[in-house]
Amino acid sequence: MIPYGRQAIDAEDVEAVIATLTSDFLTQGPQVPGFERAVCEATGAGHAVAVNSATSALHIACLALGVGPGDLVWTSPISFAASANCARYCGADVDFVDIDRESFNMSPAALEEKLEAAARIGRLPKLVIPVHLCGLPCEMEAIAALAKRYGFKILEDASHAIGARYRDMPVGACAHSDIAVFSFHPVKIVTTGEGGVAATKDPELARRMGLLRSHGITRDPAEMEGELDGPWYYEQVALGLNYRMTEIQAALGLSQMRRLDQFVARRNALAERYDERLSGLPLDLPERPAGVRSSFHLYVVRLRGESVRDFHRQVFEALRERGIGVNLHYIPIYRHPYYRDLGFRPGHCPEAERYYERAISIPLYHGMTEDQQDRVVTALGEVLS
Ligand SMILES: *Cc1c(COP(=O)(O)O)cnc(C)c1O
Secondary structure (H helix, E strand, C coil): CECCCCCCCCHHHHHHHHHHHCCCCCCCCCHHHHHHHHHHHHHCCCEEEEECCHHHHHHHHHHHCCCCCCCEEEECCCCCCHHHHHHHHCCCEEEECCECCCCCCECHHHHHHHHHHHHHCCCCCCEEECECHHHCCCCHHHHHHHHHHHCCEEEEECCCCCCCEECCEECCCCCCCCEEEEECCCCCCCCCCCCEEEEECCHHHHHHHHHHHECCEECCHHHCCCCCCCCCCCEECCCCCECECCHHHHHHHHHHHCCHHHHHHHHHHHHHHHHHHHCCCCEECCCCCCCEECCCCCEEEEECCCCCHHHHHHHHHHHHHCCECCECCCCCHHHCHHHHCCCCCCCCCHHHHHHHHHEEEECCCCCCCHHHHHHHHHHHHHHHC
């Protein structure tokens, strides 16, 4: 089976992990700050807080932004469930803004319409979480203009988008947001095994997230409320968690970050090759808007025509039978039983439903050979004819 994604580990990565295993620190040593600096350098983030997953990063980002019970958080329905779950962890209510048909990202027009309606009933979101699906940056200028008008914060779920660029700025610089979160799960562009980073340009948000990742405990006298009782003294000043990344993970991440440009360039080259080779098939291919560079975490094709639900399933099964590890990113979040129990119904976002009926993620990863890619193209051609 040609998988839809997989990690790219080289001998240097292996060396880095082994060196850390035999060093003095397996946690809370020099590798995590080194990895955080590498993420800052690559993304232009002022501050980076590394944690054990992007899910954890989304959680502490919501907490640092003051999301709590009674608040409302909006995100995109076409995303991994974690984009919405982070608000639920904080006791907030969630709703979904429909996607744009061509980019699959949160539609600024749908957002504006929903905000107008929300303003009329006095129930505006405190936070909006746009998701850079497949690595294609959202229309952040339009979303940021609405944030100014309606007074909400912006948390970018950039789990797919390390190495992507929006109008000549790397994603993570937070030019149009408060915080951006990256994932380092093995299917993503750079991996730490499991891991996440919350990036921000705001030192106060970085300080709060740093506290929350490690029990809310500080050893910095400047952050304490009491006097130093002695050299052993530390204080817990907030209810934090243990979301720390290990040194082993950070060593792998630091080694991997050296190849970020290579990873993104290879993914873009493979995506261009797909663009060419699939152009004759009855498929809609990913949009290539001007002024942005996708990191191409995923390459999603869509079936054409109306009422393709049954055909979609047949195409999926036929490709899997031919050893092509296709996948679907994602089931609209509100369709999951957990969200149905909160009152959501299928059909909540019409464009998300339309996408769900016809989208197919086809294999794309750093180590994919042109031969493997040609097998995917041939299989698609056979199945669609
Ligand atoms: C992978 C992913 C996450 C969660 O990342 P983890 O590091 O696995 O917790 C969140 N949001 C999106 C869009 C993702 O793809």
